[in-house]
Amino acid sequence: MKLNQNLYDLVVIGGGPAGFFGAISCLEKNSNLSICILERGHQLLSKVLASGGGRCNVTYACFEPAQLALNYPRGSKALRGPFTRFQPHDTIRWFETKGVPLKTEKDGRVFPVSDSSKTIQACLVQTAKDLDVDISIQSEVNSIQPTQNQDFNILLNTGTEIRTRKILLATGGNPQSFPLAEGLGHSIQPPVPSLFTFDIHDPLLEGLSGLSVQDAEIQLAGTKLKQRGPILITHWGLSGPAILKLSAWGARTLYEKKYQIGLLLNWLPAYNQDSLFQRLLKEKDLANHHQIKTTDPTQTLPRRMWKRLIEAAGIPDDTTWNTVSRNQLNTLATLLTRTELFIQGKGEFKEEFVTCGGVNLKEVNFKTMESKLCPGVYFAGELLDIDGITGGFNFQNAWTTGWIAGQAIAESLTE
Numbered sequence: 001m002k003l004n005q006n007l008y009d010l011v012v013i014g015g016g017p018a019g020f021f022g023a024i025s026c027l028e029k030n031s032n033l034s035i036c037i038l039e040r041g042h043q044l045l046s047k048v049l050a051s052g053g054g055r056c057n058v059t060y061a062c063f064e065p066a067q068l069a070l071n072y073p074r075g076s077k078a079l080r081g082p083f084t085r086f087q088p089h090d091t092i093r094w095f096e097t098k099g100v101p102l103k104t105e106k107d108g109r110v111f112p113v114s115d116s117s118k119t120i121q122a123c124l125v126q127t128a129k130d131l132d133v134d135i136s137i138q139s140e141v142n143s144i145q146p147t148q149n150q151d152f153n154i155l156l157n158t159g160t161e162i163r164t165r166k167i168l169l170a171t172g173g174n175p176q177s178f179p180l181a182e183g184l185g186h187s188i189q190p191p192v193p194s195l196f197t198f199d200i201h202d203p204l205l206e207g208l209s210g211l212s213v214q215d216a217e218i219q220l221a222g223t224k225l226k227q228r229g230p231i232l233i234t235h236w237g238l239s240g241p242a243i244l245k246l247s248a249w250g251a252r253t254l255y256e257k258k259y260q261i262g263l264l265l266n267w268l269p270a271y272n273q274d275s276l277f278q279r280l281l282k283e284k285d286l287a288n289h290h291q292i293k294t295t296d297p298t299q300t301l302p303r304r305m306w307k308r309l310i311e312a313a314g315i316p317d318d319t320t321w322n323t324v325s326r327n328q329l330n331t332l333a334t335l336l337t338r339t340e341l342f343i344q345g346k347g348e349f350k351e352e353f354v355t356c357g358g359v360n361l362k363e364v365n366f367k368t369m370e371s372k373l374c375p376g377v378y379f380a381g382e383l384l385d386i387d388g389i390t391g392g393f394n395f396q397n398a399w400t401t402g403w404i405a406g407q408a409i410a411e412s413l414t415e
């Protein structure tokens, strides 16, 4: 693509979902503007292609802005206003009007009906092309220089210089993308990984890989960081929705602890130690001859997990409900409501990966996404110090902030 050497109305730096959505939203507001997207890689929207295990989890079916914002460990407060203007309803409608129907799965995650992320990538690229956006790959921006005419000179790694009236920085959460924002005077919250599994090697979990517990409560020891929900035992430790959420909310704490910290587990969060002890005593009072290891009176835990916890509580295999001692039941109630494991490291979650950290949110006006320090420069997507839990929230941040930036840029150029 031969780039316009004169003056663009807008140059978008970064060919990811936030950049594409920003460019498209700007032209949907004012189709006369000249816009170019610069992407340093050889592929456009590469993370969209890799996302959601190749299916692209586009957004999450939560349509109440304040509720939606609660899914962002970083950025929750800042996103509340933007979500009243562009939220999952708008995302779903936008893709459907472009001929890409979406479907909502039981757990609330939204995917293209095609179950292929290529559909989303193709839709964004085609829409941008139809709107006459210049798109240039293998075009890395090395520097941005504000000029005296209140526009900007952009220098590419190829030596090409481009002039533009406005800039949308949408370079993503990779720390390599931060120097451009820093060069414009912005401060950066240090990047650390979010959304990962926990490496835990403990005899309690040995041989149980593949088992899932539908409702457990987990807490990072010595902190108030807690989550409740399904957990999954894996070959290397623990995964599942509750673990991923805890990794996101605890991203900074876990990083500071070098991913080595205690994990407290309540396997039956409907109970505390005392209420569970009472429940177990009630079972004992029935004086039945069933072996403890074969009957979970709460009928909640998978059989193998229950059996393993009975062993770990030191209760012999042949113990029956009518022979078990109060002491043994007390030990069992303690273990079931407060198992202590130790996280030895950070595992991988291949379906989605994000970093927390990025451009300091106080330096951005969330009504327009314009920089408060460098007028004419706008931000969108993961470059900001915003990240969501898994479930489509990270793309929703890209759609919302990209859309608002695009609209605001068009308005400012039309004034």
Ligand SMILES: Cc1cc2nc3c(=O)[nH]c(=O)nc-3n(C[C@H](O)[C@H](O)[C@H](O)COP(=O)(O)OP(=O)(O)OC[C@H]3O[C@@H](n4cnc5c(N)ncnc54)[C@H](O)[C@@H]3O)c2cc1C
Pocket (backbone or CB within 6 Å): 013, 014, 015, 016, 017, 018, 019, 038, 039, 040, 041, 045, 046, 047, 048, 050, 051, 052, 053, 056, 057, 058, 059, 139, 140, 141, 142, 170, 171, 172, 173, 174, 176, 177, 180, 350, 351, 352, 353, 354, 380, 381, 382, 383, 391, 392, 393, 394, 395, 396, 398
């Ligand atoms: C494997 C994987 C799966 C995921 N799955 C999901 C999912 O299913 N649902 C979900 O909500 N989120 C998912 N995410 C997170 C989601 O992909 C990101 O939050 C989202 O892509 C962020 O969009 P963005 O446009 O801000 O940044 P990016 O997608 O990172 O795009 C930024 C672009 O800017 C380019 N760039 C950077 N610096 C320069 C420069 N100097 N010059 C020119 N170009 C530059 C980069 O090459 C990149 O293409 C996943 C992430 C990964 C890694």
